[in-house]
Amino acid sequence: MSVRLRYTVLVFVLFLGLGIGFGSAALPPVQITIESSSPYYLPASATVSPGAPIQWDNPTASYHTVTHDGCEAEGPCAFDSGSVAPNGSFALPGLPPGRYPYHCTLHPIMRGVLTVVDPAPLPSST
Numbered sequence: 001m002s003v004r005l006r007y008t009v010l011v012f013v014l015f016l017g018l019g020i021g022f023g024s025a026a027l028p029p030v031q032i033t034i035e036s037s038s039p040y041y042l043p044a045s046a047t048v049s050p051g052a053p054i055q056w057d058n059p060t061a062s063y064h065t066v067t068h069d070g071c072e073a074e075g076p077c078a079f080d081s082g083s084v085a086p087n088g089s090f091a092l093p094g095l096p097p098g099r100y101p102y103h104c105t106l107h108p109i110m111r112g113v114l115t116v117v118d119p120a121p122l123p124s125s126t
């Protein structure tokens with residue numbers, strides 16, 4: 001391997017490392033709180049970036065679930081928390097872009113929607 005090629009590979013690896021660092025820093029976890037009364041999931045409608053971790057906290061005195069609507073009927077099933085105990089939580093490492101309506105299988109009146117969208121593209125310099 002020539003010196004020049006080795007230098008190119010080194011620079012590439014450095015930039016790759018920087019990119020990964022910026023990527024994770026730009027994706028703070030999104031927190032959704034489960035409530036005993038309307039809107040039940042707070043916020044009921046959340047918009048997150050692809051790959052951003054999402055966590056539902058259950059501070060209520062009841063069991064609840066966070067179940068993607070696709071798990072029960074039309075499929076595919078993107079996520080299903082199962083029963084989340086009082087003071088428990090359910091976390092997802094991130095989702096691909098899409099619209100994910102979800103509900104609580106124990107209390108079907110509880111409904112929320114998660115929208116995963118790519119961040120706005122950077123303005124072009126041309």
Ligand SMILES: [Cu+2]
Nearest residue numbers: 064104106107
């Ligand atoms: Cu519930």
